[in-house]
Amino acid sequence: MYTCSLERMKDKIKTFSTFGDAGHGGITRYSLSPAAIQARNEFIRRMKAIGAEIETDDVANIYATLPGSDPAAKRIVMASHVDSVKNGGNYDGILGVMSAMEALETVASEKIPHRHPLTAMIWTNEEGSLYPPAMMCSGIVCYDYLPEDIAQKFKYEDMLNSKSILDNKSTFGEALEASGFKGERKNRISPEKYQYMFETHIEQGPILEDEGCDVGVVDCVLGMFNYRVRFYGQTVHAGTFPMKKRRDAFYAASQALCWLHEEIDRLGVPELVYTTGEVVCHPCVHTCVPDYFDFSIDARHEDPKVLEKVLAIVKSCADREWAGCRCEVVKAWNRDTVYWDKKLVGYVKSAAEGLGVSHRYIHSGAGHDAQFASYMLPTTMIFVQSKGGLSHCEPEYSTPEHCTEGASVMLNAVLRADQD
Numbered sequence: 001m002y003t004c005s006l007e008r009m010k011d012k013i014k015t016f017s018t019f020g021d022a023g024h025g026g027i028t029r030y031s032l033s034p035a036a037i038q039a040r041n042e043f044i045r046r047m048k049a050i051g052a053e054i055e056t057d058d059v060a061n062i063y064a065t066l067p068g069s070d071p072a073a074k075r076i077v078m079a080s081h082v083d084s085v086k087n088g089g090n091y092d093g094i095l096g097v098m099s100a101m102e103a104l105e106t107v108a109s110e111k112i113p114h115r116h117p118l119t120a121m122i123w124t125n126e127e128g129s130l131y132p133p134a135m136m137c138s139g140i141v142c143y144d145y146l147p148e149d150i151a152q153k154f155k156y157e158d159m160l161n162s163k164s165i166l167d168n169k170s171t172f173g174e175a176l177e178a179s180g181f182k183g184e185r186k187n188r189i190s191p192e193k194y195q196y197m198f199e200t201h202i203e204q205g206p207i208l209e210d211e212g213c214d215v216g217v218v219d220c221v222l223g224m225f226n227y228r229v230r231f232y233g234q235t236v237h238a239g240t241f242p243m244k245k246r247r248d249a250f251y252a253a254s255q256a257l258c259w260l261h262e263e264i265d266r267l268g269v270p271e272l273v274y275t276t277g278e279v280v281c282h283p284c285v286h287t288c289v290p291d292y293f294d295f296s297i298d299a300r301h302e303d304p305k306v307l308e309k310v311l312a313i314v315k316s317c318a319d320r321e322w323a324g325c326r327c328e329v330v331k332a333w334n335r336d337t338v339y340w341d342k343k344l345v346g347y348v349k350s351a352a353e354g355l356g357v358s359h360r361y362i363h364s365g366a367g368h369d370a371q372f373a374s375y376m377l378p379t380t381m382i383f384v385q386s387k388g389g390l391s392h393c394e395p396e397y398s399t400p401e402h403c404t405e406g407a408s409v410m411l412n413a414v415l416r417a418d419q420d
């Protein structure tokens with residue numbers, strides 16, 4: 001068993017936290033922004049220092065590769081992202097990149113023999129927080145392997161035209177050209193050149209901490225659905241129209257949302273999570289009774305049968321009348337549970353056991369680039385405990401010890417996979 005260096009990991013955490021430092025403990029590092037380019041350059045500098053060969057593909061994904069002893073063997077890749085959400089933390093995404101770097105640095109410094117070439121990789125634009133959608137470049141690169149309904153959301157031309165949320169004008173394609181990181185399509189990760197993919201990531205939830213586990217052996221990304229529940233009423237004047245005669249779409253929606261929570265909770269399903277995070281209100285003026293209200297509902301669970309039951313409840317909203325308003329339920333999108341490769345999950349578990357790192361199996365509730373990669377290559381993930389379960393916010397934190405353990409678990413799992 002090999003262990004990664006706590007001191008080197010601490011140094012990386014400190015250095016990468018400066019790129020996009022927002023001044024109060026976290027970062028804003030949009031994909032291909034000057035801050036992200038600093039992080040990319042630092043990655044390249046450190047990887048060149050250990051003799052890795054650097055390549056970029058046509059959507060600016062970066063690959064740093066140490067050759068193996070067998071020139072015919074396919075690459076094993078460890079990948080994550082350097083971009084963040086607005087006012088995000090110092091660990092989401094970048095921990096996976098730092099762990100991949102740390103694994104390669106350990107291989108180089110300890111001269112660990114390996115047959116396959118080993119690659120550390122940066123995916124471009126995972127968060128999609130400046131140029132939507134999320135997981136854009138894994139969507140583009142894995143396009144031919146994705147289920148059709150997912151693939152159609154990641155057409156290359158559409159992605160290049162994705163507009164900045166800041167000015168609604170400049171495009172991802174322009175940022176790509178200007179970045180200096182646009183390389184060749186032939187360098188894309190593919191099943192012809194790559195054998196396995198690993199991604200280390202913070203948990204982004206409280207389960208590992210609550211159970212006193214340092215590392216999570218991730219077995220799947222949860223299936224989910226995302227629907228819109230819409231209410232149609234009538235706008236009238238807030239001062240002149242009697243309460244009894246109103247058809248207030250906001251009031252209708254609030255009643256329906258409370259009812260949904262009661263009905264879904266009545267199912268009593270452990271590990272089910274559901275969220276209303278986005279609303280639209282029209283005309284959204286304080287002197288007007290709203291004639292339209294629309295809320296999202298996102299539900300996630302491993303078992304499709306559970307999701308079917310929840311969906312039946314959501315859909316039944318449309319059969320009822322809510323404060324005199326008509327209700328409509330419309331599908332936004334859904335995805336099935338994506339299971340990681342069982343053999344690789346086993347390698348991760350054995351690595352954690354061999355190193356004596358406390359661990360448990362865990363599902364991923366969030367989407368990751370690894371999820372799209374898994375349609376193309378055998379793939380798996382390792383989670384590192386998140387303090388307080390916080391993420392996508394500035395207080396996001398994982399201890400350097402836990403980060404280093406995560407990297408060591410990945411390194412040993414990769415070295416086991418290298419024997420295949």
Ligand SMILES: [Zn+2]
Pocket residue numbers: 081092093126201
């Ligand atoms: Zn992430």
